[in-house]
Amino acid sequence: MKFRKPRTPLSRQQIVSDSPPVKPVIPDFRAAQRWNIVWVVPFVAVLIGGWLIYQNLASRGPVAQVSFETADGIAAGKTEVRCRSVRVGRVKELELSDDLNSVRVSIQMDPHTAALLCKETRFWVVRPRVSGTDISGLGTLLTGAYIELEPGSGPQGTLEFHGLEAPPPTNSKVPGRRLILTADEAGSLVVGSPIFSLGVEVGRIESRELNPEGHQVLYRAFIQEKFAPLVRENTRFWNTSGVDISAGAAGIKVRTPSFQAMLAGGASFGIPDGLEPGKPAPDEMVFKLYPDEDDARSSLFNATLKVVLLFDQSVRGLAKGAAVEFRGIPLGRVTNISFDYLPPGKDSRIPVLVEMDPSLLRHSLQGAVKGQDSSVLAEAVAKGLRAALKTDSLITGTLFVDLDYYPEAAAAEVTQLGEYSAMPTVSSGLALLETKITAILDKIQALPLNEAMDKIGKAAEETATTVAAARDTLTEINATAAAARKTLDDPAFRKIPADLRTALEALQKTVSSIGPDGTMQGDLLRTLDELRASLRSIKALSTTIDEKPSSLLFGRDSSGNPVPRAPRSKP
């Protein structure tokens, strides 16, 4: 069978023959139809793909570029951008700027946040800080730094920003009270820390810096307008950061602030009990930030005067913060004990720097003294005001500084020691003891001893007289005794006992003769028997006479019947 090959343009025709298979058929390479339903598929695919991409891009929100000095704490893909604690974006990537002087942070904003990106929108990094509300999830106890966004005004659509290194102070247009707090130590109070009043957040710390001399920390605080009237001139501020554990004579005291303040620091203010609220504080007023609430509450004074006290005795037991009292009223406290206040090599006295409120001192002076604090002090010192160390507690040995008037003290005056005034001191302890002993001796000396001695002498004389008389009496007694002895020694007197014994023997003999076995006894008995018989016969006679009185004359009847009688036995 021959196989015929197509060799003509015939091939272009559709040759599907109905005829038997003898007819050669070749496929037509041309499409049967120009339009085929299958073209819907790529169309739909493009639509779907395009929609997916659009959806994805639209749900991303704008990308903002913010430059910072450093990327400390910022991690690409992790660090969040927050506005009023609401997440509005996330750091997408970090890169060094072209001039290597800053870091450019690309922030992928969340959808629908374009309105936040205005010309005056500000960004700053809130570095590691845990706020009580932020602990979400078990694994993120410590959330890292985040970038805070503060929406500003101006036209929208800006995507390039310059980040701030520190949180900005509240815009000066925002109404409120701006105050300055001074503290000796920064502690855990940081920029952004809240300020509480009675536990309610009313403001925050806006900046922290060292004062020009560098020995104090200055905080700028902002109090919201509606809480501004709470701040009075005599308001006290104190640090509520951390856990305050203090052990004292009253036991152990633990005070914890809110969890947030414990971690992020915070300050509180209030007016000490028993004080009338003063005038509302003006802007830029300076307050001292007390390290804790006790200090603040117990500080009835507003220490403005710093004075150096030079003690020539041991200050062991005197601690920083120890009280300075005027007759028991707290006036101030010890702020430092250091030789730095003293020019070197001159003196071995120990300088103690105290701060105190001289206004209380004014009251102690008769008639309010007008003028400078230093002149008040000079006046008081001229009148004998001196400082002394006194023992606060015998058990712990703590000391405090006691101010008092010592009119007998040697005259002294306020001197100038470097930048501070130096106030004269008096010694206490041994020196004081000496004074007291002297005083006691003086009192003893002042007693009316001579008069007493005279009286005693007189009494003694009288006694002597009495004794002499007594002695005479004794002599007489002696004589009497001698006479008595003489009498006793007389032989005649000595014979007396023998005589007496003889007499007694005779007497005994006599008595024994009277006794039952004596001779007299029998006679006596006999006599008695006879007497009894006589009495009987007298009785018989009287009976006879009674019956027959005539018998006296006529005798008795001699009846021949005598009555027999038994003879009476002898007793």
Added chain:
Amino acid sequence: MIPHPPRAIDQGLANCHVCGKLTPVAKHHCPRCGTALHLRKPASLQRTAALLLAAGALYLPANLLPVMTLSELGDIMASTILEGMAEFWRRQAYPIAIVIFVASIMIPLIKIVALTWLCAAANGKVYSSPRILGRIYGFTELLGRWSMVDIFVVAILVALVQFGAYMTVTPGPGALAFAGVVVLTMFAAMNFDPRLLWDRLEISKAPDPPQPPADRE
């Protein structure tokens, strides 16, 4: 001289698409199973081209959009295929990175390119040796089912990792586009009739002056 054995098409015979019975195409329907008879797959190149275009259109979002969103403790991480691969590479899991790269990026791309090449060849735009064309076609067929690995991984993770707020995996829009790419390339390969390649060769091999169909289109 018969250089080649006769072809069915020359005889007007067509293979049934379903049961494979050789039947004169004039009958229109297979006498055995009743399927419509075609000498070649109808509108094969057009369909293949259209599906390839669709696949190409979806290939872009498939690689640009995240295929998987992992939210772990509120930390949402959406990663595209490329990012995921880069992450594995950065962690020095090179084999996994290579597997992802080959299965998810290379294979769909190779398939699209290869099919386009084949279409062009079948259309007479490109001339290649039949051997190479045959290999390319075989390779395309072979690859067909292996591009769904990513989709399977995402599907499994989405089903398994659902721990509420702690960790959740959700499929991203990229997964949808990627699945579309894979399915479309598979359909494209299915719609392509490789016989069209050889048909042209048969014509071009004719001893008479070959007529490259210059006037097509």
